[in-house]
């Protein structure tokens with residue numbers, strides 16, 4: 001398993017944002033779903049080493065996020081929900097900056113490959129501040145995959161994209177999931193149906209579903225993921 005989470009808990013002040021969750025993920029696309037405030041971003045931030053957990057453990061490719069943070073960072077790519085990019089940097093320059101951080105051996109070759117994969121070719125000579133939202137999102141994705149990580153954490157990567165951009169980014173996520181473990185957080189159920197093999201639904205910090213899309217529909221006697229989501233999470 002490339003991700004292994006056991007009894008993970010995060011408490012902010014008095015609020016339990018993640019409450020004793022355990023799950024595992026292997027190569028493929030895992031849909032990580034839940035209502036606003038359920039604890040998705042918090043879990044993703046712990047997996048990527050951005051914030052520490054309060055309790056429990058998490059491993060990425062066999063490395064512990066707390067005791068082996070550098071090994072975890074080498075194996076993980078992260079596209080945060082609000083991805084801060086340097087508006088004044090040129091696309092290639094920003095990728096060169098990330099390549100330096102990862103000490104890539106042949107940065108130019110890899111940057112060209114990633115520009116091709118993410119469809120950034122026509123915009124590669126612009127400054128990030130001049131790009132449309134969809135292309136900025138592609139730059140974020142390109143940065144996340146540059147070091148060819150085995151695990152990719154994508155927090156709402158398609159929010160705000162037009163239908164054409166949506167289709168091409170989704171196809172890229174499907175392609176990446178053929179060899180990598182991709183954790184995809186999204187509120188678009190149609191996207192999950194199109195892209196994910198495995199689904200976890202989290203509600204109020206607890207996992208309420210963890211199964212393949214097909215088994216989840218079968219066991220809930222439902223035809224749409226949306227109805228399952230509502231049934232499992234609409235209990236205020």
Ligand SMILES: Nc1ncnc2c1ncn2[C@@H]1O[C@H](COP(=O)(O)OP(=O)(O)OP(=O)(O)O)[C@@H](O)[C@H]1O
Nearest residue numbers: 012015017034035036037038039040041042043081
């Ligand atoms: N830095 C923080 N300090 C205090 N509380 C926080 C902090 N970050 C998140 N929270 C709280 O923890 C809970 C879980 O938040 P989180 O961002 O993980 O949810 P989410 O599932 O990603 O939500 P969304 O779908 O809206 O992005 C929320 O109630 C949120 O207000």
